[in-house]
Amino acid sequence: ELQxxxxxxxxxxxxxxxSTPVARRWTPSTSAKTLSSVRPVVSARAESSEMMMWESxxxxxxxxxxxxxxxxxxxxxxxxxxxxYKVSYDLYKKYGEMRLLDTPICENGFxxxxxxxxxxxxxxxxxxxxxxxxxxxxNQISNNCGMLHYTSGGQYSVPMVIRGPGGVxxxxxAEHSQRLESxxxxxxxxxxxxxxxxxxxxxxxxxxxxxxxPIIFFEHVLxxxxxxxxxxxxxxxxxxxxxxxxEGTDVxxxxxxxxxxxxxxxxxxxxxxxYNPEVIDLISLKPFDMETISKSVKKTRKCIIVEECMKTGxxxxxxxxxxxxxxxxxxxxxxxxxxxxxxxxSYAFELESATIVQPSAVEETVRSVVG
Numbered sequence: 001e002l003q004x005x006x007x008x009x010x011x012x013x014x015x016x017x018x019s020t021p022v023a024r025r026w027t028p029s030t031s032a033k034t035l036s037s038v039r040p041v042v043s044a045r046a047e048s049s050e051m052m053m054w055e056s057x058x059x060x061x062x063x064x065x066x067x068x069x070x071x072x073x074x075x076x077x078x079x080x081x082x083x084x085y086k087v088s089y090d091l092y093k094k095y096g097e098m099r100l101l102d103t104p105i106c107e108n109g110f111x112x113x114x115x116x117x118x119x120x121x122x123x124x125x126x127x128x129x130x131x132x133x134x135x136x137x138x139n140q141i142s143n144n145c146g147m148l149h150y151t152s153g154g155q156y157s158v159p160m161v162i163r164g165p166g167g168v169x170x171x172x173x174a175e176h177s178q179r180l181e182s183x184x185x186x187x188x189x190x191x192x193x194x195x196x197x198x199x200x201x202x203x204x205x206x207x208x209x210x211x212x213x214p215i216i217f218f219e220h221v222l223x224x225x226x227x228x229x230x231x232x233x234x235x236x237x238x239x240x241x242x243x244x245x246x247e248g249t250d251v252x253x254x255x256x257x258x259x260x261x262x263x264x265x266x267x268x269x270x271x272x273x274x275y276n277p278e279v280i281d282l283i284s285l286k287p288f289d290m291e292t293i294s295k296s297v298k299k300t301r302k303c304i305i306v307e308e309c310m311k312t313g314x315x316x317x318x319x320x321x322x323x324x325x326x327x328x329x330x331x332x333x334x335x336x337x338x339x340x341x342x343x344x345x346s347y348a349f350e351l352e353s354a355t356i357v358q359p360s361a362v363e364e365t366v367r368s369v370v371g
Contacts, residue, residue: 050228050230051230052198052224053224058086058091060202060206061091062091063233064205065094070121071125072117073100074110074124074126076103076104078102079092079102080092080102083129084130084164107136107137108140111162114140114160114162119156125162125163129164130176131165132178132180134180138183141187145189145190145214147189150189160215161205161208161217162216163205163218163219166218167221168340168355172221179309181218182315190214193216194285196257196260196261199235200237200243202235204237206235206236207239222258241289242283242293245264245280250300251278251369252277252280252296253362254296254304254306255281255307256285257308259307259357262358262359275366285315288322293319297323304336304362304369306362307339307357309339311337320337338361341356
């Protein structure tokens with residue numbers, strides 16, 4: 001009976017036309033120059049308001065569901081309960097249970113259902129109650145979500161967003177402290193985006209929903225209650241563009257997600273000591289915004305990568321390799337990486353803190369690199 005209702009709902013949503021164009025498809029072969037030429041300008045920011053990140057994500061989701069009847073969301077407790085961090089709170093009352101679809105605890109199953117829905121014309125958002133749980137859906141994400149556009153010879157697109165809370169929280173234990181960006185970065189055909197503020201969270205979620213690419217959308221579990229300004233419903237941010245958080249001349253510090261705040265806490269102290277670091281929030285973890293990265297490295301000639309990901313095979317390892325390969329002659333110092341320890345994350349608070357990068361480590365590294 002449930003399957004019959006889902007099919008009826010899908011047919012009804014597919015029947016509604018949409019005149020608004022979707023974003024240009026990105027492929028791994030797209031050059032940095034091409035990406036630069038197609039980047040949309042962030043829309044007007046005349047109207048803004050303050051809210052928490054979970055509220056900004058909810059607002060962005062609401063606006064996109066209202067704008068496009070093909071947008072739907074599925075996952076564990078996303079409907080009546082409103083999601084584990086309330087990103088879809090009460091939206092089922094407005095859009096109904098078929099567009100806010102509560103699923104059983106079967107990640108591989110509902111991820112496959114999301115892929116199928118995207119193939120047949122919908123724009124599903126699949127929430128992992130915790131991103132660590134999506135390891136159970138790795139087969140669908142890697143073998144279907146990322147590859148179907150290619151393996152079907154372009155006959156199918158998979159315009160879906162896979163999102164949810166991840167990262168090291170506060171005493172959540174090893175299984176709930178996963179950083180899956182390193183797992184997913186090697187999958188062909190998917191884009192990785194990590195949000196860090198209420199403003200970019202909403203604007204990037206809207207862009208991800210409109211994109212024809214499968215987007216893995218990382219939200220940090222400790223950032224949902226961060227408060228900040230949010231743009232209006234017309235503000236959409238480019239998925240492939242990094243953000244210059246602070247301009248400087250001494251050293252380039254590349255970070256993303258919660259590490260943005262760890263770095264800026266360190267910078268507050270370093271400024272008092274006369275240091276002038278440049279801070280770049282990567283946002284796009286795949287593909288990297290090499291235009292912004294190159295410009296910064298050529299200016300400072302030194303770089304530090306700060307990540308919550310593991311050091312072995314992490315995002316920092318990939319970025320370090322790219323910088324060394326393409327910008328080696330512009331460096332006056334070796335690339336330095338600050339990453340989490342290659343150990344399971346402890347439940348004990350002191351041990352948990354010891355496994356991830358702290359502001360003091362950033363300060364010490366800047367002093368060492370800059371001199």
